[in-house]
Amino acid sequence: MNQKTRFTLTENDIPKQWYNINGDSPIPPAPVLHPVTKEPVTPEFLSVLFPMALIEQEISSDRFIDIPEEVQDVYKLYRPTPLIRAYRLEKALGTPAHIYYKYEGTSPSGSHKINTAIAQAYYNKISGIESLTTETGAGQWGSALSIACSFYDMALDVYMVKCSYQQKPYRRILMETFGANCFASPTDRTDTGRAMLAEDPDCPGSLGLAISEAVEVAAKSNGKIKYSLGSVLHHVLIHQSVIGEECLKQMDMADEYPDVVIGCVGGGSNFSGIAFPFLRENLRNGMKTRLVAVEPTAAPTLTRGLYSFDYGDTGKMAPIVKMHTLGHSFIPAPIHAGGLRYHGMAPTVSSLYDAGYIDAVALPQIRAFQAGQLFAKSEGILPAPESNHAICAAVDEALDAKEKGEKRVILFNLSGHGHFDLAAYQAYMQEDLEDFACTDEYIQSIPDRLPQIDLDKIAA
Numbered sequence: 463m464n465q466k467t468r469f470t471l472t473e474n475d476i477p478k479q480w481y482n483i484n485g486d487s488p489i490p491p492a493p494v495l496h497p498v499t500k501e502p503v504t505p506e507f508l509s510v511l512f513p514m515a516l517i518e519q520e521i522s523s524d525r526f527i528d529i530p531e532e533v534q535d536v537y538k539l540y541r542p543t544p545l546i547r548a549y550r551l552e553k554a555l556g557t558p559a560h561i562y563y564k565y566e567g568t569s570p571s572g573s574h575k576i577n578t579a580i581a582q583a584y585y586n587k588i589s590g591i592e593s594l595t596t597e598t599g600a601g602q603w604g605s606a607l608s609i610a611c612s613f614y615d616m617a618l619d620v621y622m623v624k625c626s627y628q629q630k631p632y633r634r635i636l637m638e639t640f641g642a643n644c645f646a647s648p649t650d651r652t653d654t655g656r657a658m659l660a661e662d663p664d665c666p667g668s669l670g671l672a673i674s675e676a677v678e679v680a681a682k683s684n685g686k687i688k689y690s691l692g693s694v695l696h697h698v699l700i701h702q703s704v705i706g707e708e709c710l711k712q713m714d715m716a717d718e719y720p721d722v723v724i725g726c727v728g729g730g731s732n733f734s735g736i737a738f739p740f741l742r743e744n745l746r747n748g749m750k751t752r753l754v755a756v757e758p759t760a761a762p763t764l765t766r767g768l769y770s771f772d773y774g775d776t777g778k779m780a781p782i783v784k785m786h787t788l789g790h791s792f793i794p795a796p797i798h799a800g801g802l803r804y805h806g807m808a809p810t811v812s813s814l815y816d817a818g819y820i821d822a823v824a825l826p827q828i829r830a831f832q833a834g835q836l837f838a839k840s841e842g843i844l845p846a847p848e849s850n851h852a853i854c855a856a857v858d859e860a861l862d863a864k865e866k867g868e869k870r871v872i873l874f875n876l877s878g879h880g881h882f883d884l885a886a887y888q889a890y891m892q893e894d895l896e897d898f899a900c901t902d903e904y905i906q907s908i909p910d911r912l913p914q915i916d917l918d919k920i921a922a
């Protein structure tokens with residue numbers, strides 16, 4: 463019997479190509495629409511915000527995309543990340559299931575987000591851009607991009623959702639140490655922010671609103687400043703495929719193959735990163751791995767949202783995409799998994815969920831923290847509150863396997879550590895956490911909140 467605990471690859475095993483599910487997906491991508499004309503966008507429109515190399519990846523149907531050597535060199539600082547068999551968690555649960563986790567918290571920023579931050583900063587830099595803007599929810603993305611920008615000597619302005627800015631002062635200090643500027647959104651620096659503050663001076667902010675502010679700054683910069691997004695867009699999902707590609711090799715080392723692969727979903731990038739290489743094996747090689755996306759009940763985009771065209775941001779400045787959405791005006795409850803509070807979901811994840819290729823569950827935050835604490839006490843790693851949702855689903859799978867007496871192989875993505883989330887753990891231990899759910903009334907109001915799209919016009 464194989465008793466190895468850590469499955470470690472060498473530098474040579476770092477993937478040299480990213481995987482693009484759109485080369486294998488049976489579902490053609492829906493068009494991306496201009497937020498004002500509501501007609502399909504041109505690459506010229508997108509090029510106001512993004513460098514051409516990323517736009518090409520966004521619409522590419524190449525199955526594999528070469529990772530530039532300069533990006534591979536930076537990946538070497540922390541990749542390959544470990545795959546670990548959670549023997550101690552299995553024992554604590556008394557389950558016959560085998561539980562494996564891929565640990566992305568070993569990266570410099572403490573989560574998977576730096577996998578795309580490095581790539582995005584690199585492509586902007588080689589296209590002559592010296593300055594980026596972005597938003598951040600929990601601060602994970604802002605941290606990752608601030609590190610990447612410091613590597614490539616670029617300036618960075620980060621619009622951080624106000625309630626997270628207040629909950630997580632150390633994330634801001636981290637970003638500033640790497641040279642970024644960090645502002646609590648809504649700010650008085652943009653038209654969108656000022657309009658929001660006029661309406662509600664105490665607005666806690668939202669990811670959708672912070673996106674509008676960062677997009678506005680880039681759009682009004684005459685091409686000097688580009689915008690960078692940490693999730694949702696297809697090129698981000700492509701960059702995260704390094705996670706699953708490494709896992710395929712590591713599961714092979716463990717001489718096992720997962721029956722189920724689990725990831726938490728905010729915009730869908732870490733889930734796609736671990737799941738899409740396994741989905742390829744399902745589509746091409748007849749494997750039957752179940753892929754489970756886990757979202758919070760406070761932002762149940764896949765399980766209760768509508769699959770429809772909607773704006774990517776609150777201020778209606780970002781493109782309109784077809785996705786599972788709670789409506790762009792959705793202001794989520796202030797749960798501690800800030801990275802899971804987005805109103806929409808990556809179009810690629812949405813379409814595959816809609817067609818039945820992936821599953822989804824919504825879990826309340828208190829249960830997620832309970833599972834996270836059990837994991838911490840068993841495995842010695844304090845997970846990010848977002849990752850707790852994936853852990854909780856993995857624990858549920860392991861207990862279900864126990865009940866049925868099955869030897870199930872479970873793989874989940876531990877997307878980040880929780881060292882900057884101690885206030886959240888404190889609230890959990892003091893029993894100050896609350897569970898939130900969207901009301902039925904809110905869910906029924908979603909259609910009224912969506913833009914009217916003339917489907918004949920975009921089919922042409």
Ligand SMILES: *Cc1c(COP(=O)(O)O)cnc(C)c1O
Pocket residue numbers: 573574575600602603692693694726727728729730731732733801802846848849877878879
């Ligand atoms: C941002 C974040 C998430 C959610 O974002 P996705 O794009 O859905 O991956 C999950 N876990 C951690 C640790 C994060 O920082």
